[in-house]
Amino acid sequence: MADASYESTYQTAAEDTGVRPTRPLRSADVPRWDHEADVVIVGLGGAGAAAAIEACQAGASVLILERASEGGGSTAQSGGIIYFGGGTPVQTACGFEDDPAEMLKYLLMASGPNPDAEKCRLYVEQSLEHFRWFEAQGIEFKRSYYPKKTTEPVTDDCLLYSGNENVWPFDVSAKAAPRGHKPKVEGSAGRVIMETLIGRVKELGADIQENARAQTLVVDEQGTVVGVHYKELGEPRYARAKRGVILCAGGFIMNRELVARHVPKLLNVNIQIGNPGDDGAGILMGLGVGAGTLCMGEGFVSVPFYPPSKLVSGIIVNAQGQRFINEDAYHGRTGEYVLQQSGGVAYLILDNECFGRPIAGMQIKAAEESIEELERGLELPEGSLTHTVSYYNRFAERGEDPLFHKAKNYLKPLVNGPYAALDLSVGKAIIPGFTMGGLDTLPTGEVLTADKHVVRGLYAAGRTTAGLPRSAAGYSSGMSIGGATFFGRLAGRTAATR
Amino acid sequence: MADASYESTYQTAAEDTGVRPTRPLRSADVPRWDHEADVVIVGLGGAGAAAAIEACQAGASVLILERASEGGGSTAQSGGIIYFGGGTPVQTACGFEDDPAEMLKYLLMASGPNPDAEKCRLYVEQSLEHFRWFEAQGIEFKRSYYPKKTTEPVTDDCLLYSGNENVWPFDVSAKAAPRGHKPKVEGSAGRVIMETLIGRVKELGADIQENARAQTLVVDEQGTVVGVHYKELGEPRYARAKRGVILCAGGFIMNRELVARHVPKLLNVNIQIGNPGDDGAGILMGLGVGAGTLCMGEGFVSVPFYPPSKLVSGIIVNAQGQRFINEDAYHGRTGEYVLQQSGGVAYLILDNECFGRPIAGMQIKAAEESIEELERGLELPEGSLTHTVSYYNRFAERGEDPLFHKAKNYLKPLVNGPYAALDLSVGKAIIPGFTMGGLDTLPTGEVLTADKHVVRGLYAAGRTTAGLPRSAAGYSSGMSIGGATFFGRLAGRTAATR
Numbered sequence: 002m003a004d005a006s007y008e009s010t011y012q013t014a015a016e017d018t019g020v021r022p023t024r025p026l027r028s029a030d031v032p033r034w035d036h037e038a039d040v041v042i043v044g045l046g047g048a049g050a051a052a053a054i055e056a057c058q059a060g061a062s063v064l065i066l067e068r069a070s071e072g073g074g075s076t077a078q079s080g081g082i083i084y085f086g087g088g089t090p091v092q093t094a095c096g097f098e099d100d101p102a103e104m105l106k107y108l109l110m111a112s113g114p115n116p117d118a119e120k121c122r123l124y125v126e127q128s129l130e131h132f133r134w135f136e137a138q139g140i141e142f143k144r145s146y147y148p149k150k151t152t153e154p155v156t157d158d159c160l161l162y163s164g165n166e167n168v169w170p171f172d173v174s175a176k177a178a179p180r181g182h183k184p185k186v187e188g189s190a191g192r193v194i195m196e197t198l199i200g201r202v203k204e205l206g207a208d209i210q211e212n213a214r215a216q217t218l219v220v221d222e223q224g225t226v227v228g229v230h231y232k233e234l235g236e237p238r239y240a241r242a243k244r245g246v247i248l249c250a251g252g253f254i255m256n257r258e259l260v261a262r263h264v265p266k267l268l269n270v271n272i273q274i275g276n277p278g279d280d281g282a283g284i285l286m287g288l289g290v291g292a293g294t295l296c297m298g299e300g301f302v303s304v305p306f307y308p309p310s311k312l313v314s315g316i317i318v319n320a321q322g323q324r325f326i327n328e329d330a331y332h333g334r335t336g337e338y339v340l341q342q343s344g345g346v347a348y349l350i351l352d353n354e355c356f357g358r359p360i361a362g363m364q365i366k367a368a369e370e371s372i373e374e375l376e377r378g379l380e381l382p383e384g385s386l387t388h389t390v391s392y393y394n395r396f397a398e399r400g401e402d403p404l405f406h407k408a409k410n411y412l413k414p415l416v417n418g419p420y421a422a423l424d425l426s427v428g429k430a431i432i433p434g435f436t437m438g439g440l441d442t443l444p445t446g447e448v449l450t451a452d453k454h455v456v457r458g459l460y461a462a463g464r465t466t467a468g469l470p471r472s473a474a475g476y477s478s479g480m481s482i483g484g485a486t487f488f489g490r491l492a493g494r495t496a497a498t499r
Numbered sequence: 500m501a502d503a504s505y506e507s508t509y510q511t512a513a514e515d516t517g518v519r520p521t522r523p524l525r526s527a528d529v530p531r532w533d534h535e536a537d538v539v540i541v542g543l544g545g546a547g548a549a550a551a552i553e554a555c556q557a558g559a560s561v562l563i564l565e566r567a568s569e570g571g572g573s574t575a576q577s578g579g580i581i582y583f584g585g586g587t588p589v590q591t592a593c594g595f596e597d598d599p600a601e602m603l604k605y606l607l608m609a610s611g612p613n614p615d616a617e618k619c620r621l622y623v624e625q626s627l628e629h630f631r632w633f634e635a636q637g638i639e640f641k642r643s644y645y646p647k648k649t650t651e652p653v654t655d656d657c658l659l660y661s662g663n664e665n666v667w668p669f670d671v672s673a674k675a676a677p678r679g680h681k682p683k684v685e686g687s688a689g690r691v692i693m694e695t696l697i698g699r700v701k702e703l704g705a706d707i708q709e710n711a712r713a714q715t716l717v718v719d720e721q722g723t724v725v726g727v728h729y730k731e732l733g734e735p736r737y738a739r740a741k742r743g744v745i746l747c748a749g750g751f752i753m754n755r756e757l758v759a760r761h762v763p764k765l766l767n768v769n770i771q772i773g774n775p776g777d778d779g780a781g782i783l784m785g786l787g788v789g790a791g792t793l794c795m796g797e798g799f800v801s802v803p804f805y806p807p808s809k810l811v812s813g814i815i816v817n818a819q820g821q822r823f824i825n826e827d828a829y830h831g832r833t834g835e836y837v838l839q840q841s842g843g844v845a846y847l848i849l850d851n852e853c854f855g856r857p858i859a860g861m862q863i864k865a866a867e868e869s870i871e872e873l874e875r876g877l878e879l880p881e882g883s884l885t886h887t888v889s890y891y892n893r894f895a896e897r898g899e900d901p902l903f904h905k906a907k908n909y910l911k912p913l914v915n916g917p918y919a920a921l922d923l924s925v926g927k928a929i930i931p932g933f934t935m936g937g938l939d940t941l942p943t944g945e946v947l948t949a950d951k952h953v954v955r956g957l958y959a960a961g962r963t964t965a966g967l968p969r970s971a972a973g974y975s976s977g978m979s980i981g982g983a984t985f986f987g988r989l990a991g992r993t994a995a996t997r
Contacts, residue, residue, distance in 0.1 A: 023950060024789075114763035170841065262793045262939070265612035288949050291522075295760045298796015298936075321902040323821050341839045343668065343903075382901035384893075388886060395882075403880035404819040405841075438796075441760070451786050452521060 023282075023289030025220040026230050034228070034241040038064035038208065040496045041229050041242035042249055043215045043283060046074020048463025048485040049249035050198035052446075052493030054138070056247075057205035061497035064240055065207055066231050068214040068278050073195040075251060075275045075435075075464070076482055080153035081190025082163050083486070084479030085132045086180040087125055091160045094144035099178035101125050106175035107166060111480075113472025115296070120469055123444050124487055131487050132182070139197050141185040150310035150411075152332060152478070157185045164477020165331045169406035181479045194482070213238070218246060218286050218459070226290060226458035245458050245496035247446065249489060250283025251275060252436040252464035254300075263438065264300040266340055269427045270434030274301075275464075279435075283465035287440045290459060293451035295467035297438030301476050303336040304425045304432060305360065306349055313411045314355035316393055317425060320346040322376065322385025324393070327405035335425075336432060337473040345427030348379060350390065352415040359423055362431045366424040375420045390415055437473070439466040446492025460496045462489035521780075521787030523718040524728050532726070532739040536562035536706065538994045539727050539740035540747055541713045541781060544572020546961025546983035547747035548696035550944075550991030552636070554745075555703035559995035562738055563705055564729050566712040566776050570700075571693040573749055573773045573933075573962070574980055578651035579688025580661050581984070582977030583630045584678040585623055589658045592642035597676035599623050604673035605664060609978075611797070611970025618967055621942050622985055629985050630680070637695050639683040648808035648909075650830060650976070655683045662975020663829045667904035679977045692980070711736070716744060716784050716957070724788060724956035743956045743994035745944065747987060748781025749773060750934040750962035752798075761936065762798040764838055767925045768932035772799075773962075777933075781963035785938045788957060791949035793965035795936035799974050801834040802923045802930060803858065804847055811909045812853035814891055815923060818844040820874065820883025822891070825903035833923075834930060835971040843925025846877060848888065850913040857921055860929045864922040873918045888913055933979075935971070937964040944990025958994045960987035 039061035042049045049065060050072065056063045065072070086092065087101035108121040124131075136142065147158035154161060163181025165171040184190040202209065212234050219228035219239065228241040253259045254273045259281045261268060273279070284294065307313055313329050319342040326338045328349075339347040348366055367378035376386035394414035396403055402412055424430060439461070441449040446460040462468075462485060469484035470476045537559035540547045547563060548570065554561045563570070584590065585599035606619040622629075634640065645656035652659060661679025663669040682688040700707065710732050717726035717737065726739040751757045752771045757779045759766060771777070782792065805811055811827050817840040824836045826847075837845040846864060865876035874884035892912035894901055900910055922928060937959070939947040944958040960966075960983060967982035968974045 114766045115759040261613040262791075263796065265794075268612045285949060293760075296763075296796075298761065298794075321822075323902075324819075325823075338839075341836075384890065385902065388890065392882065392886065404821075404883065451783060 023217060023285035025218045025290050028219050028221045028227050031219055031228070031239045033239060035238045036064050036240040038062045038240065038242060039244040040247060040493070041066065041240050042247045043229060044074060044249040044251060045072030045199065045209065046249060046251060046463060046485070047076030047195070047482050048489035049074070050195065050202050051486040051489035052247045052249060052462060053202045053207045054198065054205060055490045055493030056497040057207055059494050059497035061244060063207035065202070065209045066213040066215050066229060066240065067209060067211050069276070070211055072199050072209065073192070075279060076485065077191050077195040078276060079189070079191035079482065080183065080478065081186070081194050081482065082153065082181045082183050082479040083135065084163070084180050084477060084483035085128050085182050086178060087128045089129060089132045089182065091142050091144055091182055092178060095146040095160050097178050099180070100176065103176040103178070104128070104180065107171060108469070110171060110174055111164065111472065111475030111477060112470065113475055115471070120444050124469060124484065127487070138201050140194060142182055143185040146179065149308065150313050150329065151308040152305050153189060154183055155188050157187045159183055159185065163479050165334055165475065166477070168329050168408065169327050181477070215250065215282065215286065218290050220290060224290070224457070226456065242458065244499045245460050247492050247496055248283040248287055248459070248461040248465045249463045250465050251279040252439065253281030253284060254279050254435045256280040260436065263297040264436055267300040267302065267434050267436065269340060269345065270302055270432050272431060272433035274433045274435040279464070283461065284439050287448055287459065287461060290456055291450045292448045292456055292459070293441040294438060295441045296471045299437040299471050299473065300434055301333055301437055301473050302340055302432055302434040303333045304339050304430050305332045306363065306423060306425055307332065309357035311355045311357045312349065312351065312359065314413045315349045315351040316389070316415065317347055317349050318386060318389055320344055322381040322389050324389060324404060327402065327407040329407050329411050331477060333476045334474050339425055340427060347425040349423040349425055350375070350386070350415065351421050351423065352417045353419055354417045355413060356421055364424045364429060366422045368419055368421040370419050372420055375422060379422055436464070437467065437471050439464060442466045444488065444491060445495040446488060447495065460492040462492045521715065521783035523716045523788050526717050526719045526725055529717055529726070529737045531737060533736045534562050534738040536560045536738065536740060537742045538745060538991070539564065539738050540745045541727060542572060542747040542749060542776070543570030543697065543707060544747060544749060544961060544983070545574030545693070545980050546987035547572070548693065548700050549984040549987035550745050550747060550960060551700045551705045552696065552703060553988045553991030554995040555705055557992050557995035559742060561705040563700070563707045564711040564713050564727060564738065565707060565709050567774070568709055570697050570707065571690065573777060574983065575689050575693040576774060577687070577689035577980065578681065578976065579684070579692050579980065580651065580679040580681050580977040581633065582661070582678050582975060582981035583626050583680045584676060585626045587627060587630045587680065589640050589642050589680055590676060593644040593658050595676050597678070598674065601674040601676070602626070602678065605669060606967070608669060608672055609662065609970065609973030609975060610968065611973055613969070618942050618986070622967060622982065625985070636699050638692060640680055641683040644677065647806065648811050648827065649806040650803050651687060652681055653686050655685045657681055657683065661977050663832055663973065664975070666827050666906065667825050679975070713748065713780065713784065716788050718788060722788070722955070724954065740956065742997045743958050745990050745994055746781040746785055746938070746957070746959040746963045747961045748963050749777040750937065751779030751782060752777050752933045754778040758934065761795040762934060765798040765800065765932050765934065767838060767843065768800060768930050770929060770931035772931045772933040777962070781959065782937050785946055785957065785959060788954055789948045790946045790954055790957070791939040792936060793939045794969045797935040797969050797971065798932055799831055799935055799971050800838055800930055800932040801831045802837050802928050803830045804861065804921060804923055805830065807855035809853045809855045810847065810849065810857065812911045813847045813849040814887065814913065815845055815847050816884060816887055818842055820879040820887050822887060822902060825900065825905040827905050827909050829975060831974045832972050837923055838925060845923040847921040847923055848873070848884070848913065849919050849921065850915045851917055852915045853911060854919055862922045862927060864920045866917055866919040868917050870918055873920060877920055934962070935965065935969050937962060940964045942986065942989060943993040944986060945993065958990040960990045
């Protein structure tokens with residue numbers, strides 16, 4: 002057992018992982034303070050901007066360290082859907098009733114086997130206030146409903162079903178209402194959200210340092226977080242935080258080593274949802290001062306096979322030629338189930354009527370005149386797909402889906418050849434993903450150690466934390482920006498008034 | 500936003516979780532050293548005993564702290580199967596060829612998307628040596644093969660297929676060989692393994708303190724681990740470790756709070772595989788000195804529906820009346836798949852010929868004269884089970900299973916009524932489980948920080964670490980004791996010669 006040789010091999014390999022040291026710097030070792038503010042925020046994405054606005058409004062001086070050359074983070078890159086409910090002005094104007102109790106039921110169910118009930122409850126309780134806050138920042142929401150199944154409306158319409166609210170089995174347990182709210186912008190609204198919030202941050206007088214990459218937290222002799230050591234275009238800098246540091250530095254989908262060790266299923270993802278800063282730096286800094294983590298094994302994956310929504314009238318089958326999900330489920334839920342199938346194999350079977358041009362990058366695996374030929378073309382077991390289609394058709398004719406309860410409007414017998422199979426398989430389809438685990442925090446943003454003590458002076462929000470969404474099978478679009486901004490605001494206010 | 504009230508609520512709740520503080524004690528604060536040894540080992544299960552034997556043989560003085568009133572740990576409670584291969588004397592005597600390269604392929608595939616290739620390679624390379632080591636300790640292995648499908652032989656036979664080696668899809672990628680080796684004892688052999696190893700530990704002169712519960716690690720000013728603070732029947736004690744401390748303190752399946760935050764799926768388990776000491780104490784002590792963790796989101800679950808092996812000739816269906824796995828898969832793989840089905844529903848469908856008395860605690864959900872009646876009795880969708888059975892029967896008659904490739908010897912058409920359905924569903928079936936994540940270690944047992952630096956003076960092995968097995972869908976019986984003892988030995992030797 003040549004221990005010595007293994008040790009040296011390993012140590013060398015470990016140096017290449019890019020998982021940087023996160024041990025805090027002791028304040029006694031800080032050569033000088035280049036900046037001083039009540040609150041120092043690491044990262045100017047959705048969470049950081051919301052935290053900064055609240056902290057400024059609570060009277061605190063705020064310094065924001067953004068590693069990119071401009072703020073925005075992953076929120077700016079996103080579609081910009083925000084999860085609100087319980088009777089928002091948009092829901093009401095569009096004729097939807099939404100009881101907060103039903104929204105809470107949904108959130109608890111969607112969060113998986115281990116929801117943060119307090120965070121869910123607060124989020125629901127304050128949802129209308131949070132919606133009004135967005136409007137007060139200058140973000141407009143059209144009083145309109147977008148009825149189609151999509152990942153993100155291309156119009157400037159606002160309200161949509163952005164998750165599994167109206168699909169089985171969620172609709173059985175909680176009364177459905179659409180809760181995705183997109184600002185009034187044609188197409189993606191993430192950039193407008195961030196331009197608006199950053200504009201507000203500037204108006205309120207926060208100091209924004211761009212190209213400023215946080216290196217480590219600074220702690221005093223009691224272990225209280227009192228600042229951040231960062232580099233500004235490579236030059237070492239030291240910022241003192243008189244009241245607290247808020248980590249809003251994103252998740253870790255860009256850090257392959259961390260993904261491999263905590264969420265190995267995300268190694269199947271071929272589009273990392275995030276920005277290059279999502280390398281786990283914030284989580285690692287938190288760990289360095291004793292923070293605990295939560296749900297680090299959870300990750301969102303998606304197989305975004307729609308729009309167009311007519312594709313939802315197709316059926317998805319696995320390598321056994323069997324269906325395994327209601328095709329009208331949210332694309333994230335579908336992605337989670339695709340990963341669970343043997344060999345990660347899944348095909349969307351379409352007839353000529355429900356066929357539509359799929360999004361760029363999707364591949365047609367086979368196209369044939371009959372289902373029998375398609376079965377052979379896909380090398381599915383003899384009689385498997387033909388049975389699945391004939392069974393599906395028999396009930397679809399009556400508007401029923403006894404297996405998976407797909408909604409009636411998508412139930413159309415597949416009888417008009419030719420037929421095609423879109424490849425939704427792992428390694429073939431577009432499979433975007435992001436991490437869901439992170440630092441353990443109180444609803445107030447206070448970071449907790451593994452043994453549930455507060456790390457004094459440290460706060461966190463957004464994807465750096467384990468927030469509202471924490472189950473791939475239950476995620477809805479809008480939970481990320483909704484949770485990041487809501488709990489970012491709370492963190493900003495808590496830190497400012499410490 | 501009543502921050503203050505949330506803070507106090509949370510802090511109170513957090514005190515109730517039973518997740519104990521794990522911050523290390525500074526050596527300057529140690530009032531006295533009650534004991535001193537070269538190597539201090541926390542936990543006398545399989546890993547701890549193996550580590551102690553090697554450390555003693557390398558000339559070190561060894562102190563073992565065992566919190567229970569006697570050693571044994573979860574290994575003593577287990578069936579005692581150990582995973583060996585690559586041509587062991589038992590494999591050879593029973594006529595099985597096993598190429599180490601095939602064993603390595605299997606281990607890499609079984610470990611999931613993120614195997615520890617170095618640990619797998621070493622484990623295979625030294626498998627014969629490890630087998631001989633067990634024999635040298637006085638553990639006998641009969642040169643016999645147990646051919647039936649079981650969770651654990653009731654005879655004193657040795658060799659069995661204890662995982663997915665000979666089932667689809669593993670058999671396609673790596674040449675199968677049975678690698679589970681059970682010591683020559685009728686039924687469970689865990690106790691004999693531990694009695695033998697503990698006997699050896701005593702012969703070699705290690706000092707065993709029972710009723711000694713480790714509280715925290717002790718570190719010097721450089722952060723090097725130099726001892727353990729423990730309590731002996733409630734009295735504080737301090738043990739100095741001159742060369743190192745080895746954490747062999749088990750996993751965390753008994754700590755509901757840790758399970759909820761890291762492996763929420765294990766909340767579905769109704770039999771915790773382990774002993775009361777598996778509360779994560781070792782992992783938490785490691786975290787307290789900066790150790791990193793790995794695979795904390797992975798957990799083993801099982802639906803042990805066989806023996807008798809004739810039950811494997813039944814078919815398992817979900818709430819859609821569809822099969823979703825080859826029924827001859829290892830019961831752990833089956834358990835993982837059951838958890839993934841809608842509502843966690845699964846039934847084992849049997850005819851009168853393959854019916855046999857199931858293990859205690861299993862419930863018959865329905866029994867009927869025909870498959871049509873069984874379908875109605877189980878409230879399965881109309882025409883679902885009847886199709887599944889007729890399709891299965893059609894191919895089983897020819898010895899084929901085009902969907903899931905169950906082995907020929909279990910393919911018997913289900914045609915002899917009456918028919919019964921055993922309930923394998925979550926909440927109904929016996930679902931044992933254990934945690935698979937833990938401290939990140941080198942093959943030598945050296946514990947690594949999150950940024951891959953060695954924590955000086957600290958070693959770990961067994962379930963306290965993320966070891967060989969790290970995927971519920973790929974686990975084989977014997978990997979736990981095999982990995983715990985193999986890497987326990989390495990840790991003992993490394994610490995002793997530091």
